[in-house]
Amino acid sequence: MLVLVLAVLTVSYASSLRAYLQQRAHIGDLKVQIAEREASINDLEREKKRWDDPAYVKAQARERFGYLMPGESGFEVIGPDGKPLEAQASLNDPDDVIKTVPKAWWTGVWESVELAGNPPPPEEQPADLVDGTKKQ
Secondary structure, three states: OHHHHHHHHHHHHHHHHHHHHHHHHHHHHHHHHHHHHHHHHHHHHHHHHHOOOHHHHHHHHHHHHOOOOOOOOOOOOEOOOOOEOOOOOOOOOOOOOOOOOOOOHHHHHHHHHHHHHOOOOOOOOOOOEEOOEEOO
């Protein structure tokens, strides 16, 4: 009888302990969410305060919309496709660009001499062409 009572008490305490542990884990997750949202709120409030500064507003107007102050002249960087680059676009570092080493002038001359001595074979012409005219 004593074993049966101990078994019933163990089962009831085990289920209560399991529910307690699940609730503690849920509370921990909620605390993490609250901390993330408070950090987000603080960031947004800091951004809102920055917009109260006239110098920040001018800087954002220049950066985002390309506004200029009276007397200033602006310019746009044109990409290889002929369209203006966006403000967020980054240009390549000149040190990272693949550089071609120019050939010496005598190398080009010697290649032309070799080509003159050994011309490439003429391209095959279709059989129906004779002297640039078509047979009929």
